[in-house]
Amino acid sequence: MTEHEGVADGVEANTRTIEASVVTDFSDRMSYGGYLDLPTLLSAQRPISRPEHHDELLFIIQHQTTELWLKLVLHELETARDLLRADELGKALKAVARVKHIQKTLTEQWSVLATLTPAEYAQFRGVLGNASGFQSYQYRAVEFVLGNKNARMLQVFETDPAASAMLRAALETPSLYDEFLRLLARAGYPIPAAILERDVTQAWTFQPELVPVFTEIYQHTDEHWAAYETCEELVDLEDNFQLWRFRHLKTVERIIGSKTGTGGSSGATFLKRALELTFFPELYAVRTEIPG
Ligand code: HEM
Numbered sequence: 001m002t003e004h005e006g007v008a009d010g011v012e013a014n015t016r017t018i019e020a021s022v023v024t025d026f027s028d029r030m031s032y033g034g035y036l037d038l039p040t041l042l043s044a045q046r047p048i049s050r051p052e053h054h055d056e057l058l059f060i061i062q063h064q065t066t067e068l069w070l071k072l073v074l075h076e077l078e079t080a081r082d083l084l085r086a087d088e089l090g091k092a093l094k095a096v097a098r099v100k101h102i103q104k105t106l107t108e109q110w111s112v113l114a115t116l117t118p119a120e121y122a123q124f125r126g127v128l129g130n131a132s133g134f135q136s137y138q139y140r141a142v143e144f145v146l147g148n149k150n151a152r153m154l155q156v157f158e159t160d161p162a163a164s165a166m167l168r169a170a171l172e173t174p175s176l177y178d179e180f181l182r183l184l185a186r187a188g189y190p191i192p193a194a195i196l197e198r199d200v201t202q203a204w205t206f207q208p209e210l211v212p213v214f215t216e217i218y219q220h221t222d223e224h225w226a227a228y229e230t231c232e233e234l235v236d237l238e239d240n241f242q243l244w245r246f247r248h249l250k251t252v253e254r255i256i257g258s259k260t261g262t263g264g265s266s267g268a269t270f271l272k273r274a275l276e277l278t279f280f281p282e283l284y285a286v287r288t289e290i291p292g
C-alpha cells in the first residue's frame with residue numbers, strides 16, 4: 001500500500017495512485033472540457049415536459065447524437081465528392097469507408113430508443129408540437145449529396161435562412177454519384193453526355209444507358225478494378241442507408257403504431273415509401289445483367 005496525501009490507495013484499497021506527473025493545473029493550459037466545449041455541449045439537453053418526464057432526456061440525446069454523427073457523415077461525403085472531382089479515387093474511398101462505419105453505429109443506436117415504450121412516449125409526445133425529424137436539415141443534406149435531390153424539401157426550412165442556404169447549396173452541387181460518373185468519363189468510359197450535363201438540382205432517376213457500362217465493369221473486374229471497387233462501395237452506402245431507414249420505421253411502428261406524425265405526415269405509411277427511394281439504381285440493375 002502507498003500513501004498519497006494521507007489517503008490510502010493501491011491494490012488493497014482498490015484505487016489507483018495518480019502519478020505525480022499528471023497535470024492538474026489548467027489555469028493556463030488547454031483542458032479536456034475546454035477543448036471540447038463541454039459546457040456548451042452538456043447544457044444543450046433541455047427537457048421541456050413539466051413535470052419533467054424521465055425519458056425525455058433519452059429522446060433528446062438519441063437525436064443529438066444522431067445529428068452529431070450526421071455532421072461528420074456530411075463532412076466526409078462532401079470530402080469524398082470533392083476528391084472524386086480531383087481524380088483522387090483512393091482518398092475518396094477512405095472517406096466513404098469511415099461513413100460506412102458511422103452508418104452502422106447509427107443503425108445500431110435505434111436499439112437504445114426502442115427501450116422507450118408507447119406509454120412512456122405518449123406521456124411527453126404532446127410537448128413536441130409539430131417538431132419532427134422531417135425537419136432535420138443535415139439528414140436532408142446527406143440525401144442530397146447522395147443524389148436524392150428534392151427541391152420541395154426546402155419548404156419546411158423557409159423560416160430558417162441558414163438551413164435553407166446550406167440545403168440550396170447541396171441541391172445545386174453535383175452529387176457524389178454525379179462526380180463518380182464524371183470521373184469515369186474522364187477515364188474513358190462511355191458515359192452519355194446528357195448524363196454528364198444533367199440538371200444536378202433534379203432527383204437522380206434510372207438511366208438505362210449506364211447499365212451496359214457497369215455490366216462491362218462487373219464482368220471484367222480485373223481490367224476495371226478501381227471502378228468496380230467504387231461501385232461496390234456506393235452499393236454499401238445505399239444498403240446501409242436503407243437499413244437505417246428500416247430501423248427508423250420499425251422503431252416508429254413499435255412506439256406510435258400507425259398514428260399520424262407530429263410533422264403532419266401519415267406516419268409509418270409515409271416512412272415506408274422512403275424505402276422505395278434509391279440512390280444508385282443502375283448499380284442494382286447491373287446485378288440482373290450478370291449471366292448465370
Ligand atoms: C420515438 C421516436 C420517433 C418517432 C415516433 C418518429 C416518428 C417519425 C415520423 C412519424 C416521421 C414522419 C414525419 C412526420 O410526420 O413527423 C419521421 C420522420 C423522420 N424522423 Fe423520426 N421518429 C422518431 C425518432 C427519430 C430519430 C431518433 C431520428 C434521428 C434523427 C429521426 C429522424 C427522422 C427523419 C430524418 C425523418 C424524415 C424521414 C424522411 O423524410 O423519410 N426520427 N419520424
Ligand SMILES: N[C@@H](CC(=O)c1ccccc1NC=O)C(=O)O
Nearest residue numbers: 128131132133134260261262263
Ligand atoms: N415525428 C415524431 C416526433 C419525433 O420523433 C420528433 C420530434 C421532435 C424532434 C425529433 C423527432 N424525431 C423524429 O421524427 C412523432 O410523430 O411522434
